[in-house]
Amino acid sequence: MFKILKKTELAPQVFRYLLNAPDIAKKALPGQFIIIRLDEIGERIPLTISDADPIQGTLTLYVQVIGKTSMEMSRMKVDDFILDVVGPLGNPSLIDLFGTVVLVGGGFGIAAIHPIASALTQAGNKTLSILGARTKELVILEKEMSVASTKVHVATDDGTHGTKGLVTDILLKLIEKKEPIDRVIAIGPLIMMKAVADLTRPHKIPTLVSMNPIMIDGTGMCGACRVTVGGKMKFACVDGPEFDGHEVDFQGLLNRMNTYIPEEAEAKEKYLKETEGKCRIAEIVQIYG
Amino acid sequence: MKKYAQPYKTPRTHAPEQNPEKRRKNFQEVSLGYTPAMAQLEASRCIQCKKPKCVIGCPVRVAIPDFLEQVAKGNFLEAAHIIKESNPLPGVTGRVCPQEDQCEKHCVIGIKGEPLAIGKLERFVADYERTHQDLKPIETVPSTGKKIAIIGAGPAGLATAGDLAKLGHEVVIFEALHKPGGVLFYGIPEFRLPKEILEAELDYLKRLGVEIKVNYVIGKIKSLDELMKEDGFNAIFIGTGAGLPYFLDIPGENLNGVYSANEFLTRINLMHAWEFPVFDTPIHHHKIFAVIGGGNTALDAARTALRLATTEKVMLVYRRSREELPARKEEIEHAEAEGIEFHYLASPIDIKGTNGWVSKIVCEKMELGEPDASGRKQPHSLHNSAFTLTTDSVIIALGSGVNPLIAKSSSDIKTDHHGHIEVADPNINLTSRPGVFAGGDIVTGAATVISAMEAGKKAAQGIHQYVMKFEV
Ligand SMILES: Cc1cc2nc3c(=O)[nH]c(=O)nc-3n(C[C@H](O)[C@H](O)[C@H](O)COP(=O)(O)OP(=O)(O)OC[C@H]3O[C@@H](n4cnc5c(N)ncnc54)[C@H](O)[C@@H]3O)c2cc1C
Ligand code: FES
Numbered sequence: 001m002f003k004i005l006k007k008t009e010l011a012p013q014v015f016r017y018l019l020n021a022p023d024i025a026k027k028a029l030p031g032q033f034i035i036i037r038l039d040e041i042g043e044r045i046p047l048t049i050s051d052a053d054p055i056q057g058t059l060t061l062y063v064q065v066i067g068k069t070s071m072e073m074s075r076m077k078v079d080d081f082i083l084d085v086v087g088p089l090g091n092p093s094l095i096d097l098f099g100t101v102v103l104v105g106g107g108f109g110i111a112a113i114h115p116i117a118s119a120l121t122q123a124g125n126k127t128l129s130i131l132g133a134r135t136k137e138l139v140i141l142e143k144e145m146s147v148a149s150t151k152v153h154v155a156t157d158d159g160t161h162g163t164k165g166l167v168t169d170i171l172l173k174l175i176e177k178k179e180p181i182d183r184v185i186a187i188g189p190l191i192m193m194k195a196v197a198d199l200t201r202p203h204k205i206p207t208l209v210s211m212n213p214i215m216i217d218g219t220g221m222c223g224a225c226r227v228t229v230g231g232k233m234k235f236a237c238v239d240g241p242e243f244d245g246h247e248v249d250f251q252g253l254l255n256r257m258n259t260y261i262p263e264e265a266e267a268k269e270k271y272l273k274e275t276e277g278k279c280r281i282a283e284i285v286q287i288y289g
Numbered sequence: 290m291k292k293y294a295q296p297y298k299t300p301r302t303h304a305p306e307q308n309p310e311k312r313r314k315n316f317q318e319v320s321l322g323y324t325p326a327m328a329q330l331e332a333s334r335c336i337q338c339k340k341p342k343c344v345i346g347c348p349v350r351v352a353i354p355d356f357l358e359q360v361a362k363g364n365f366l367e368a369a370h371i372i373k374e375s376n377p378l379p380g381v382t383g384r385v386c387p388q389e390d391q392c393e394k395h396c397v398i399g400i401k402g403e404p405l406a407i408g409k410l411e412r413f414v415a416d417y418e419r420t421h422q423d424l425k426p427i428e429t430v431p432s433t434g435k436k437i438a439i440i441g442a443g444p445a446g447l448a449t450a451g452d453l454a455k456l457g458h459e460v461v462i463f464e465a466l467h468k469p470g471g472v473l474f475y476g477i478p479e480f481r482l483p484k485e486i487l488e489a490e491l492d493y494l495k496r497l498g499v500e501i502k503v504n505y506v507i508g509k510i511k512s513l514d515e516l517m518k519e520d521g522f523n524a525i526f527i528g529t530g531a532g533l534p535y536f537l538d539i540p541g542e543n544l545n546g547v548y549s550a551n552e553f554l555t556r557i558n559l560m561h562a563w564e565f566p567v568f569d570t571p572i573h574h575h576k577i578f579a580v581i582g583g584g585n586t587a588l589d590a591a592r593t594a595l596r597l598a599t600t601e602k603v604m605l606v607y608r609r610s611r612e613e614l615p616a617r618k619e620e621i622e623h624a625e626a627e628g629i630e631f632h633y634l635a636s637p638i639d640i641k642g643t644n645g646w647v648s649k650i651v652c653e654k655m656e657l658g659e660p661d662a663s664g665r666k667q668p669h670s671l672h673n674s675a676f677t678l679t680t681d682s683v684i685i686a687l688g689s690g691v692n693p694l695i696a697k698s699s700s701d702i703k704t705d706h707h708g709h710i711e712v713a714d715p716n717i718n719l720t721s722r723p724g725v726f727a728g729g730d731i732v733t734g735a736a737t738v739i740s741a742m743e744a745g746k747k748a749a750q751g752i753h754q755y756v757m758k759f760e761v
Contacts, residue, residue, distance in 0.1 A: 217466060220533055222551045233542070238694065
């Protein structure tokens with residue numbers, strides 16, 4: 001059982017949690033993730049570890065409400081417990097002195113890019129972060145990102161904050177200005193990561209993207225998380241989550257992400273209906289007596 | 290006690306089964322097991338050989354004639370205690386062991402008649418004990434003060450843990466998933482091995498003093514070094530299994546509706562997807578399934594698929610013929626009776642899709658040639674023999690490789706070129722690293738529950754010797 005110590009709403013439907021998980025906190029490195037299961041009838045979902053405090057024994061997590069599980073988690077309170085948390089999983093991001101690194105965080109992906117930006121800056125890199133979102137209030141962690149990076153650029157689709165446009169517009173400008181970019185790391189929606197990779201490919205800028213496909217075990221046992229990279233099958237949970245953006249088959253992955261859309265909607269709807277009246281605990285009691 | 294004069298003339302008592310028409314749409318157990326009277330009748334066919342060959346056929350050397358004698362007398366709890374001296378999971382092995390190739394194959398009565406139904410009797414005894422609450426307090430043994438870490442709660446790890454706890458060691462099992470049992474939990478379906486039985490046998494291990502920590506992926510949360518140096522474990526057993534699914538490496542494997550058997554079975558068994566939306570994990574509602582492969586995993590996947598509410602048809606596509614099917618005979622017969630469509634001598638070469646979802650598979654016809662090194666006839670594809678099967682889901686059950694997580698995180702554990710952990714002496718199962726032992730599928734590649742348990746029991750002996758020598 002893992003206790004929620006703090007919970008903050010950062011933006012509409014985006015929450016930050018501080019979770020008590022001392023063993024995982026001791027080992028977690030930037031780029032790694034955990035898999036959680038809320039209760040006995042819950043599903044297993046991966047969440048990026050955005051920060052880990054080995055002394056306090058805590059993990060910082062961000063959750064955006066999309067499906068049923070994230071919605072349910074958004075309704076959990078401080079002092080509530082999460083039944084299962086396993087990690088740290090996946091390979092940590094490679095932290096080294098590269099020179100100039102551009103970090104692109106799209107929407108909720110900013111939470112995942114933040115620990116990597118901090119570590120790269122501390123390692124002596126010049127870190128240029130580009131944060132993108134639909135609108136101003138969805139640009140999360142801007143303050144934290146300006147502390148973590150050498151410079152921060154912001155782009156919003158509707159122009160309510162920073163440059164009006166896409167993260168790739170800013171990246172393109174940096175490239176055109178002949179900014180010597182040694183590495184790009186992009187985390188965000190698949191479409192965004194694909195656009196970043198397409199942009200950097202002709203310039204031969206090494207570009208890493210972080211994959212967050214459907215996962216179950218997170219140990220390489222099920223193959224649900226498979227992605228094609230350079231024509232080869234890889235498992236994001238054990239071979240990733242970061243891969244060479246120029247080699248990833250985004251199209252295949254976009255298709256696979258659609259597998260459970262109808263079921264997700266069904267589960268969410270059922271949950272919403274039920275939580276109006278009867279509570280979930282009653283359901284668990286019904287099953288487990 | 291009454292003995293039959295000519296036991297080989299007395300027919301074997303067959304345990305009743307759920308009718309195929311009914312069971313093909315439910316997840317309840319297929320075999321209903323013996324009644325006490327049936328068990329006594331069957332057990333009384335044993336002639337109590339002086340040198341029982343059945344015991345030699347049993348990898349963990351259960352004292353078979355002894356327990357059969359007690360069953361014949363109606364002393365079922367006594368029989369259970371005899372079995373548990375060498376086998377902590379009789380409810381499991383009584384159900385999933387290939388007895389026809391082991392104990393029952395060696396039964397002398399089988400020479401002239403039908404062998405004793407040792408498996409069904411073992412199962413009966415375990416069930417009897419479970420339902421009769423014989424929670425006889427377990428004798429406490431003096432503590433040795435030694436701590437042993439077991440990695441992986443599959444049959445190998447569980448057997449090791451049981452034996453070590455009985456010797457007085459402090460045993461902690463670290464399991465990656467949220468439930469212990471390994472393949473017994475996530476792989477073998479409810480209708481072959483009800484989870485309730487597994488849980489009861491896990492409880493027995495806990496009563497022996499074994500601690501099970503779930504959600505611990507060793508190699509990630511802790512290294513072998515940390516277990517030994519920081520957490521003070523005197524020895525380690527690695528029983529992490531062969532859980533890395535193979536794919537076919539043909540076009541279309543990333544289409545929606547393609548699953549590894551591990552994913553499909555895990556969704557159903559571990560995550561209860563067949564009870565979606567009461568449970569949160571879904572499995573897509575397919576109508577037709579094509580399962581590729583012919584082992585236990587393929588049959589389990591096929592029969593599980595059949596039981597899902599929306600399934601209309603399940604095909605099993607195997608590249609050899611019925612004779613070469615590696616699955617257990619009982620499973621094959623059950624699958625046939627339930628209406629699985631077997632397509633022999635066929636091998637898929639392409640999975641075709643529409644709008645990103647599977648729509649059919651293209652297969653080639655095969656013929657069988659000379660036996661290969663494994664003794665099985667090698668299949669060859671026939672020229673211009675491609676044909677298609679319409680399906681909206683493909684489950685790939687071609688076996689699995691070993692999980693490289695531990696070996697990757699600890700370079701002093703030697704592995705062969707397939708990634709199997711090497712052990713020098715199979716009687717103690719010590720790896721290349723002092724104090725670290727291994728056994729089960731991680732050493733042999735995908736094998737059987739009982740062979741994993743045998744390896745675990747041998748390692749327990751090796752570990753015991755190793756940690757006790759520390760003393761002097
Ligand atoms: C679907 C299916 C049906 C089968 N049917 C039969 C049958 O009828 N009869 C039979 O005899 N055999 C059968 N088998 C084979 C049998 O199940 C295996 O041979 C046996 O389970 C191997 O036991 P094991 O303990 O070595 O590994 P496993 O059962 O695979 O257990 C390994 C455990 O280790 C855990 N683990 C892995 N890595 C780590 C890590 N780094 N840290 C912590 N934990 C870790 C895993 O999560 C798992 O729980 C079947 C197999 C499958 C897949
Ligand atoms: S999540 Fe199962 S293999 Fe990656």
